[in-house]
Amino acid sequence: MASMDDVAKRAGVSIATVSRVLNNNGKVNEATRARILKAIKELKYQPSRVAKRLRSKSVSSNLLGVLIPDIQNPFYVEVLEGIEEVAYNNNYALIMCNFGQDEKKEKLYLEILQSEAIDGLIAAPASEEDVQLKKMVKDGLPVVCVDRGLSGIDVDVVLIDNETGAYNAVDFLAKSGYKRIAHITGLLSIPSSVLREKGYRNALIDNGLPVIDELIKNGDSKLPSGIKLCEELLALPEPPDAIFTGNNLITLGALEVIHKKNLRIPDDVAILGFDDMFWASSLNPPLTAVRQPAREIGRRAGELLIQRINEPDRSSIQMILNTELMKRSSA
Amino acid sequence: MASMDDVAKRAGVSIATVSRVLNNNGKVNEATRARILKAIKELKYQPSRVAKRLRSKSVSSNLLGVLIPDIQNPFYVEVLEGIEEVAYNNNYALIMCNFGQDEKKEKLYLEILQSEAIDGLIAAPASEEDVQLKKMVKDGLPVVCVDRGLSGIDVDVVLIDNETGAYNAVDFLAKSGYKRIAHITGLLSIPSSVLREKGYRNALIDNGLPVIDELIKNGDSKLPSGIKLCEELLALPEPPDAIFTGNNLITLGALEVIHKKNLRIPDDVAILGFDDMFWASSLNPPLTAVRQPAREIGRRAGELLIQRINEPDRSSIQMILNTELMKRSSA
DNA sequence: TTTTTGAGTGAAAACGTTTACATTAGCTGC
DNA sequence: GCAGCTAATGTAAACGTTTTCACTCAAAAA
Numbered sequence: 001m002a003s004m005d006d007v008a009k010r011a012g013v014s015i016a017t018v019s020r021v022l023n024n025n026g027k028v029n030e031a032t033r034a035r036i037l038k039a040i041k042e043l044k045y046q047p048s049r050v051a052k053r054l055r056s057k058s059v060s061s062n063l064l065g066v067l068i069p070d071i072q073n074p075f076y077v078e079v080l081e082g083i084e085e086v087a088y089n090n091n092y093a094l095i096m097c098n099f100g101q102d103e104k105k106e107k108l109y110l111e112i113l114q115s116e117a118i119d120g121l122i123a124a125p126a127s128e129e130d131v132q133l134k135k136m137v138k139d140g141l142p143v144v145c146v147d148r149g150l151s152g153i154d155v156d157v158v159l160i161d162n163e164t165g166a167y168n169a170v171d172f173l174a175k176s177g178y179k180r181i182a183h184i185t186g187l188l189s190i191p192s193s194v195l196r197e198k199g200y201r202n203a204l205i206d207n208g209l210p211v212i213d214e215l216i217k218n219g220d221s222k223l224p225s226g227i228k229l230c231e232e233l234l235a236l237p238e239p240p241d242a243i244f245t246g247n248n249l250i251t252l253g254a255l256e257v258i259h260k261k262n263l264r265i266p267d268d269v270a271i272l273g274f275d276d277m278f279w280a281s282s283l284n285p286p287l288t289a290v291r292q293p294a295r296e297i298g299r300r301a302g303e304l305l306i307q308r309i310n311e312p313d314r315s316s317i318q319m320i321l322n323t324e325l326m327k328r329s330s331a
Numbered sequence: 332m333a334s335m336d337d338v339a340k341r342a343g344v345s346i347a348t349v350s351r352v353l354n355n356n357g358k359v360n361e362a363t364r365a366r367i368l369k370a371i372k373e374l375k376y377q378p379s380r381v382a383k384r385l386r387s388k389s390v391s392s393n394l395l396g397v398l399i400p401d402i403q404n405p406f407y408v409e410v411l412e413g414i415e416e417v418a419y420n421n422n423y424a425l426i427m428c429n430f431g432q433d434e435k436k437e438k439l440y441l442e443i444l445q446s447e448a449i450d451g452l453i454a455a456p457a458s459e460e461d462v463q464l465k466k467m468v469k470d471g472l473p474v475v476c477v478d479r480g481l482s483g484i485d486v487d488v489v490l491i492d493n494e495t496g497a498y499n500a501v502d503f504l505a506k507s508g509y510k511r512i513a514h515i516t517g518l519l520s521i522p523s524s525v526l527r528e529k530g531y532r533n534a535l536i537d538n539g540l541p542v543i544d545e546l547i548k549n550g551d552s553k554l555p556s557g558i559k560l561c562e563e564l565l566a567l568p569e570p571p572d573a574i575f576t577g578n579n580l581i582t583l584g585a586l587e588v589i590h591k592k593n594l595r596i597p598d599d600v601a602i603l604g605f606d607d608m609f610w611a612s613s614l615n616p617p618l619t620a621v622r623q624p625a626r627e628i629g630r631r632a633g634e635l636l637i638q639r640i641n642e643p644d645r646s647s648i649q650m651i652l653n654t655e656l657m658k659r660s661s662a
Numbered sequence: 663t664t665t666t667t668g669a670g671t672g673a674a675a676a677c678g679t680t681t682a683c684a685t686t687a688g689c690t691g692c
Numbered sequence: 693g694c695a696g697c698t699a700a701t702g703t704a705a706a707c708g709t710t711t712t713c714a715c716t717c718a719a720a721a722a
Contacts, residue, residue: 282583347671386676667719679707
């Protein structure tokens with residue numbers, strides 16, 4: 001690969017001048033500039049992003065980190081799409097880290113990202129207390145959190161209103177006449193799971209329905225727990241007439257059980273999932289779901305991050321997007 | 332961030348010695364080694380992967396590129412998971428590029444990857460003729476192709492036997508008594524789509540069924556085309572009694588249409604999809620599908636790539652994995 | 663005793679950029 | 693005719709590593 005040196009030689013100038021035309025700063029004679037551009041084209045010269053990154057932290061070297069808990073989860077895939085969209089438009093590359101809810105793995109990835117000298121990071125940390133990530137923020141790395149924040153520290157966050165989303169969903173179920181509405185939660189160490197459960201409880205109470213402990217099952221945000229807990233619910237002496245699932249993977253697990261038992265949706269049991277999926281209409285019956293604007297979350301996060309990179313000292317922003325109840329036929 | 336210099340100063344040695352203990356090469360006195368390790372720990376020193384990468388192409392700097400056509404597609408997500416798994420286990424980071432079937436975007440990403448001085452690349456190129464990628468291979472970049480090869484050039488490839496997979500699927504449909512078996516193809520510029528169609532045709536012929544042109548629709552591997560083309564099929568004066576869909580996104584589109592029309596699967600129309608999905612059992616009825624071992628494809632590709640990085644001159648390997656027909660209830 | 667060996671270490675170049683600083687030369691204004 | 697300015701360019705240091713080469717010193721060999 002041709003380097004700046006090669007270009008400089010061919011154009012008969014020094015590398016400093018080449019750098020100047022590449023970055024469009026400093027004065028350079030029109031004729032020289034033309035000669036340099038010609039040489040660049042002829043040599044198919046491409047600047048090394050690595051050298052650039054090594055040399056100066058001050059100038060952006062266009063590499064962002066993305067740290068997500070579970071790439072199996074379609075929600076994060078959609079967030080990733082949004083991020084990738086704005087990264088691409090701003091000439092940033094993405095280094096992708098999927099820690100699969102494993103804190104040790106998360107830690108290693110954070111170290112790698114730091115060591116790669118990324119310009120900024122979009123993360124959905126395993127916990128709000130994440131000391132390592134907090135430290136990186138304090139050390140000045142531009143960070144935007146997504147789906148979950150970072151407690152006690154000023155950082156940009158893009159969230160959705162989980163509690164209201166859940167509330168509206170369960171309220172809708174209650175108003176539709178369901179009386180025994182169950183809930184399978186996500187991993188309760190994640191704030192969003194807690195908030196969704198809170199919304200669930202409040203909606204029950206506000207609709208004069210009892211909160212029944214045996215109808216609340218604590219899952220871990222993964223598909224198998226959806227299967228297991230839904231089975232438990234349906235095996236109850238008095239099974240629920242509707243299930244509100246805490247995330248999309250749980251929903252899929254629950255659906256599998258319901259179909260296997262040959263129960264009719266929504267007649268035997270209704271189901272309403274938190275998290276929409278782009279193929280929710282392909283389910284039978286089409287799934288009623290709380291839609292998070294996942295792609296927009298990603299886009300917003302990307303935009304916030306690039307802003308912060310360019311203006312490190314602006315005050316931090318908490319952006320809360322709204323959910324939408326997609327009423328289809330499963331509830 | 333602490334640098335080697337800081338460590339060297341604290342341990343009272345030169346950076347050369349620090350480098351030696353870090354990379355475990357060259358002789359170094361046990362006492363000195365201990366002092367250096369202590370300093371490293373105390374300073375929480377982490378080597379800069381950037382500097383490492385800049386310095387020497389010879390030593391691996393542990394960064395791989397991944398270039399995929401469509402991260403929306405669950406198949407690629409699963410492949411990505413497999414790659415990520417082996418990358419993580421080998422201390423490689425992943426820089427992820429999703430070109431969304433857009434050749435211009437692909438080109439830009441390839442440039443970026445090159446400029447990032449990656450150690451190797453796993454790619455599912457837009458076309459088998461991809462000149463830019465071919466050039467990179469020729470220039471010595473370790474590359475493993477996935478899902479599609481690169482014509483006229485020696486390169487490691489991990490593929491599945493598309494033709495046999497499709498053949499077996501359609502053969503199964505035929506043997507089950509379906510007479511008017513339709514096919515919605517994927518993008519025909521992708522070899523796998525062509526091979527699947529070929530398998531479809533041969534299975535029809537071998538089962539004494541006519542190949543009917545109006546039952547073959549050319550899609551573009553995306554969900555909307557699944558919707559549109561399935562609608563066309565079902566609107567035919569003599570609609571098909573079974574549909575073999577060319578990929579998972581098309582399957583989802585077709586399902587949406589079938590459900591909307593309130594047709595029963597498989598009684599009114601059977602459906603068999605190429606590409607399994609991890610939630611195929613959550614569909615109603617559970618989807619019969621040709622399963623590609625996507626995760627394994629990713630894993631194998633990752634392993635091949637790391638092998639090639641370590642041994643650039645070994646002869647190239649073409650690995651063909653088998654598909655499996657997952658018989659569920661939709662056909 | 664002198665030479666050879668090898669273990670242990672350091673100095674310095676190199677990777678490809680950016681950038682602070684120096685240099686040159688032509689002009690302006692007096 | 694000279695100080696001072698500006699446009700245009702070059703020199704060299706710096707970023708944080710790896711790696712070659714050279715050096716020192718003590719022990720082994722002669």
